[in-house]
Amino acid sequence: MSDIIAADQLRLFIERIERLEEEKKGIADDIRDVYSEAKSQGYDSKTMRQIVRLRRMEKHVREEADALLETYRNALGLA
Incomplete structure (x- = not known):
């Protein structure tokens, strides 16, 4: 009896995951459309992705990354 219950529960989990994966794909498509629209208006999508x-x-993680990038730029003479 518990094998039947476990199988039903597993099936429900799998179906929920499948539905969420479909939603995720739809959202990813929507995001791609927004980047395409912005690009058609003259914005650089690669830079927009970096900003996002x-x-x-x-904030503190971003500041640390900026400081490290600046240190590397200075070390390589790119400042």
């Missing part, structure tokens, strides 16, 4: 990534970071 930076805005996700906590």
Whole structure:
């Protein structure tokens, strides 16, 4: 009896994951469309992606990354 219950529960988990994966794909398509729209308006999508990534970071993590990048630039004469 417990094997039947476990199989039903497993099936439900798998179905939920499949639904969420479909939603995730839809959202990814929407994000791609927004980047395409911005690009058609003259914005650089690669730079926009970097900005989105930076805005996700906590302020102190972003500041540490900026300081390290600046240190490396100075060391290589790129400042």
